[in-house]
Amino acid sequence: MWDxxxxxxxxxxxxxxxxxxxxxxxxxxxxxxxxxxxxQTVVLSDAEIPxxxxxxxxPGVAREAELDLTxxxxxxxxxxxxxxxxxxxxxxxxxxxxxNGPPLERILQIVAKIGHADAVTAIExxxxxxxxxxxxxxxxxxxxxxAPNCVEPIRRALxxxxxxxxxxxxxxxHGGLREERTDTEFATAIFGDIAELVLGVDRAFDDPVYSIxxxxxxxxxxxxxxxxxxxxxxxxxxxxxxQACGNQHVEIPGALLKKIMAEIKDRVEEYPxxxxxxxxxxxxxxxxxxxxxxxAREAADWGLERVxxxxxxxxxxxxxxxxxxxxxxxxxxxxxxxxxxxxxxxxLACLAFDAEVCNGGLAQSYANLYGVHARIALEGFRTIGATxxxxxxxxxxxxxxxxxxxxDEAALVKQLSNxxxxxxxxMEPLNSAYYKVDHKARxxxxxxxxxxxxxxxx
Numbered sequence: 001m002w003d004x005x006x007x008x009x010x011x012x013x014x015x016x017x018x019x020x021x022x023x024x025x026x027x028x029x030x031x032x033x034x035x036x037x038x039x040q041t042v043v044l045s046d047a048e049i050p051x052x053x054x055x056x057x058x059p060g061v062a063r064e065a066e067l068d069l070t071x072x073x074x075x076x077x078x079x080x081x082x083x084x085x086x087x088x089x090x091x092x093x094x095x096x097x098x099x100n101g102p103p104l105e106r107i108l109q110i111v112a113k114i115g116h117a118d119a120v121t122a123i124e125x126x127x128x129x130x131x132x133x134x135x136x137x138x139x140x141x142x143x144x145x146x147a148p149n150c151v152e153p154i155r156r157a158l159x160x161x162x163x164x165x166x167x168x169x170x171x172x173x174h175g176g177l178r179e180e181r182t183d184t185e186f187a188t189a190i191f192g193d194i195a196e197l198v199l200g201v202d203r204a205f206d207d208p209v210y211s212i213x214x215x216x217x218x219x220x221x222x223x224x225x226x227x228x229x230x231x232x233x234x235x236x237x238x239x240x241x242x243q244a245c246g247n248q249h250v251e252i253p254g255a256l257l258k259k260i261m262a263e264i265k266d267r268v269e270e271y272p273x274x275x276x277x278x279x280x281x282x283x284x285x286x287x288x289x290x291x292x293x294x295x296a297r298e299a300a301d302w303g304l305e306r307v308x309x310x311x312x313x314x315x316x317x318x319x320x321x322x323x324x325x326x327x328x329x330x331x332x333x334x335x336x337x338x339x340x341x342x343x344x345x346x347x348l349a350c351l352a353f354d355a356e357v358c359n360g361g362l363a364q365s366y367a368n369l370y371g372v373h374a375r376i377a378l379e380g381f382r383t384i385g386a387t388x389x390x391x392x393x394x395x396x397x398x399x400x401x402x403x404x405x406x407x408d409e410a411a412l413v414k415q416l417s418n419x420x421x422x423x424x425x426x427m428e429p430l431n432s433a434y435y436k437v438d439h440k441a442r443x444x445x446x447x448x449x450x451x452x453x454x455x456x457x458x
Contacts, residue, residue: 278310
């Protein structure tokens with residue numbers, strides 16, 4: 001199935017993007033036009049607003065219409081709310097939802113951004129709709145508005161029999177808190193309802209329940225989350241608890257983290273303990289615990305994919321770089337790739353290669369023009385000891401001919417347009433080979449960064 005999808009992708013838009021410089025130029029122009037559009041403010045007349053609402057049903061202009069209506073703010077609110085009763089809405093299969101979603105979702109997203117408490121009465125009927133999809137959109141909007149009159153509706157959403165509705169309610173609440181639009185009365189009132197979900201067993205794996213609690217009341221949430229009933233080694237989502245505490249700058253006692261690590265050390269190859277152990281190491285590093293680096297270096301030597309990579313990440317954090325990717329991309333933006341010192345260029349080139357290949361394969365890496373740094377990435381993999389990653393990259397470079405991919409972007413675009421489809425097909429087994437060694441390559445890159453941290457931080 002995956003091979004079929006990848007071959008199909010090569011024959012559709014992606015293939016055109018790679019092979020046709022004109023298609024690439026048009027795609028870049030559309031992206032730039034949308035970027036420019038975001039910087040513009042459009043003022044619609046009262047007569048134009050209904051027409052723009054109708055445009056939400058047109059996939060070709062729906063995104064622009066949503067932006068325009070959002071910019072009108074409260075002026076568009078009453079007509080948007082009227083549309084909720086004037087138009088018929090139908091559930092849309094996930095695979096057929098375009099851009100950011102179907103019309104009902106778009107309307108409720110706009111209304112939520114306007115954030116007026118008067119909208120809740122018009123949204124509530126969708127919260128009782130038989131279609132879970134409609135209840136999801138309504139729950140998200142009401143949670144994001146976060147006004148006092150949202151308390152009872154959001155409680156209903158948090159008790160919905162469909163876990164996806166409950167998740168969308170939490171995402172909406174989280175979005176309102178993040179944008180600092182949530183009313184304090186609403187937040188205080190729902191704290192207990194959300195706390196009940198902490199012990200629930202039927203939750204979506206990526207809902208933001210812990211972050212919400214910590215954002216509403218950090219001390220009260222910390223008392224709950226660090227209690228043994230929640231903070232124990234057997235809890236599968238303990239890594240999420242630890243990460244949420246870190247994101248909200250809540251310090252976890254080092255003794256508690258080390259106690260958890262000691263309990264699971266002999267089972268660290270198992271799920272979820274391999275993730276828990278790494279999360280504990282990162283928390284210790286972030287909190288500058290005196291044992292953090294020694295514990296991380298010990299774990300890095302175990303040769304266990306997940307644990308070794310997390311341990312190496314913790315070692316880098318001990319050296320003063322908590323988010324390596326963000327740090328390296330920012331350095332490149334500030335100084336330009338060629339102006340970075342050698343260790344930083346090696347780390348960035350290897351990081352970019354890994355990110356692109358893991359996201360969309362070697363074809364994507366070259367199509368997005370990271371191939372101009374292929375030689376330094378190859379040198380980097382050899383330098384850090386990632387020999388199999390180096391072999392895979394070198395073999396992919398040979399597909400461009402004896403001289404490999406050009407280091408000039410314009411020349412690389414021309415090379416790509418002349419590559420036969422068979423060359424891209426040949427990248428597929430190389431992708432599969434890389435996915436077997438990507439953890440090891442990342443671990444070695446991180447250890448290289450830790451060794452050269454002083455130079456990289458210059």
